[in-house]
Amino acid sequence: xxxxxxxxxxxxxxxRRVAERALAATGSEVRCAADSDEVxxxxxxxxxxxxxxxxxxxxxxDPRWTERLGVxxxxxxRTKLVLHSTAxxxxxxxxxxxxxxxxxxxxxxxxxxxxxxLIITAEKLLRHDLFGLGKYLLWGVExxxxxxxDSRKKLDYLAEVAAYAxxxxxxxxxxxxxxxxxxxxxxNAIYNAPRTADGEPKYARRSRREPVELTDAxxxxxEFACDGDYIAIAQIDPFGALTQDTxxxxxxxxxxxxxxxxxxxxxxAGIGLYRxxxxxxxxxxxxxxxxxxxxxxxxxxxxxxxxxxxQAKSFHIFIQDAA
Amino acid sequence: MTVRTPFTLEITAQADVDHVxxxxxxxxxxxxxxxxxxxxxPIEVSMRGVxxxxxxxxxxxxxxxxxxxxxxxxxxxxxxxxxxxxxNMVAGFLGHGRLxxxxxxxxxxxxxxxxDQLFLTAACRDNGGKLPxxxxxxxxxxxxxxxxxxxxxxxxxxxx
Numbered sequence: 001x002x003x004x005x006x007x008x009x010x011x012x013x014x015x016r017r018v019a020e021r022a023l024a025a026t027g028s029e030v031r032c033a034a035d036s037d038e039v040x041x042x043x044x045x046x047x048x049x050x051x052x053x054x055x056x057x058x059x060x061x062d063p064r065w066t067e068r069l070g071v072x073x074x075x076x077x078r079t080k081l082v083l084h085s086t087a088x089x090x091x092x093x094x095x096x097x098x099x100x101x102x103x104x105x106x107x108x109x110x111x112x113x114x115x116x117x118l119i120i121t122a123e124k125l126l127r128h129d130l131f132g133l134g135k136y137l138l139w140g141v142e143x144x145x146x147x148x149x150d151s152r153k154k155l156d157y158l159a160e161v162a163a164y165a166x167x168x169x170x171x172x173x174x175x176x177x178x179x180x181x182x183x184x185x186x187x188n189a190i191y192n193a194p195r196t197a198d199g200e201p202k203y204a205r206r207s208r209r210e211p212v213e214l215t216d217a218x219x220x221x222x223e224f225a226c227d228g229d230y231i232a233i234a235q236i237d238p239f240g241a242l243t244q245d246t247x248x249x250x251x252x253x254x255x256x257x258x259x260x261x262x263x264x265x266x267x268x269a270g271i272g273l274y275r276x277x278x279x280x281x282x283x284x285x286x287x288x289x290x291x292x293x294x295x296x297x298x299x300x301x302x303x304x305x306x307x308x309x310x311q312a313k314s315f316h317i318f319i320q321d322a323a
Numbered sequence: 324m325t326v327r328t329p330f331t332l333e334i335t336a337q338a339d340v341d342h343v344x345x346x347x348x349x350x351x352x353x354x355x356x357x358x359x360x361x362x363x364x365p366i367e368v369s370m371r372g373v374x375x376x377x378x379x380x381x382x383x384x385x386x387x388x389x390x391x392x393x394x395x396x397x398x399x400x401x402x403x404x405x406x407x408x409x410x411n412m413v414a415g416f417l418g419h420g421r422l423x424x425x426x427x428x429x430x431x432x433x434x435x436x437x438x439d440q441l442f443l444t445a446a447c448r449d450n451g452g453k454l455p456x457x458x459x460x461x462x463x464x465x466x467x468x469x470x471x472x473x474x475x476x477x478x479x480x481x482x483x
Contacts, residue, residue: 155352171437173404173428173469176374176375176405179375180375180377183350183375183377184377184378187377187378187379207351208351208379209351209379257412257413257414258414259414259415261413261414262381262382262385262413271378271381271382271413272377272378274412275377275378275381278412304430304469305428305469305470306467306468306469306470306471309470309471309474310471
């Protein structure tokens with residue numbers, strides 16, 4: 001985006017080359033730092049709209065960085081921060097629990113970085129244009145849309161998603177991942193998302209065996225699409241009640257195998273969110289507080305199951321600023 | 324083409340064990356209650372036909388296996404990958420039960436043959452927590468599990 005300044009840091013020259021090209025293509029002014037000294041100096045110089053920084057050593061272990069991360073929001077209140085890391089996303093989730101301004105983690109796997117993800121993330125943050133599954137797919141891909149209204153029709157909704165994945169030639173385990181994601185998203189749209197006029201959860205405490213039919217104002221939407229590389233499944237609700245704290249705390253609790261995984265405190269959503277997270281490659285949550293939430297799950301179809309399990313997952317929470 | 328798989332639970336009383344066969348999807352439509360009536364005799368649960376378990380199903384399942392008296396021998400056999408995944412991810416998924424045998428998704432790097440191979444947990448434990456060698460039925464080369472072996476066999480180490 002023209003007129004915006006982006007600071008990018010990664011000690012890997014391949015990553016810097018990818019980022020420089022990708023981010024410059026957005027029209028922004030891009031500065032690529034190659035080492036910790038350079039990035040710390042550039043940070044202190046200020047004036048950045050966006051910082052996209054490698055959260056691997058050496059920066060992660062640099063006390064100067066730790067100190068700056070501790071005061072990031074006060075010191076650079078208008079600067080958005082995106083971290084990228086080779087570490088499993090689970091390792092970085094606790095950091096997101098204590099740093100609410102940190103909402104974007106890009107997984108860095110074998111390849112230097114995906115230019116698409118850098119561009120999409122930067123543009124969403126700089127343009128404040130957050131919503132839409134289409135941003136993550138090639139131009140021309142037309143998502144299938146299903147209205148989520150009645151819990152008794154969940155098997156019908158799931159059958160449509162499964163038929164779509166089968167038609168793509170996905171193997172049995174990928175279809176199971178797709179169904180797992182869709183199942184939990186549909187349940188979330190029906191039972192967890194709806195709010196009363198007072199903003200209180202409306203159906204969250206009901207047994208999932210108790211049928212719920214949403215009113216016209218409560219109806220959610222399930223979208224799914226594929227561009228050859230990724231299969232994407234999205235759920236949209238008209239409430240915007242999901243918060244970063246909720247998502248991160250549920251995931252952090254479930255990542256540790258133990259009694260906390262099935263805590264009643266989440267009204268049943270915790271383990272469901274965890275199952276979604278374990279079944280995807282990229283997790284994107286867009287929230288316009290009080291108005292709408294869009295949860296986008298992307299599964300990389302290019303990977304074997306072994307590679308899928310090995311790869312870190314990208315995790316993004318975008319929150320629409322109040323107008 | 325994946326077809327909608329209805330949940331079924333069938334209990335057959337055999338000579339010295341109650342045998343339970345479960346198929347389909349364990350979710351809010353799955354009626355697991357008949358299992359809670361068991362416990363007077365050893366129980367063997369065959370899970371080969373389980374296709375998927377959702378978050379409600381995980382909770383309901385754990386609730387049911389917890390109700391089986393700890394003094395009742397409880398064995399799970401022929402557990403497919405969706406069940407193994409749950410054992411590895413969710414604490415207490417098998418209650419006090421033991422996972423006797425399971426399927427692992429095997430792939431041949433040479434000829435791309437894919438199959439689900441049945442293994443005994445004890446054989447993996449005896450093999451240092453790894454899957455025993457599995458030759459490809461098509462080309463004879465050794466197959467490997469299409470998953471992270473260490474992660475897939477977490478339950479073997481935990482039970483050991």
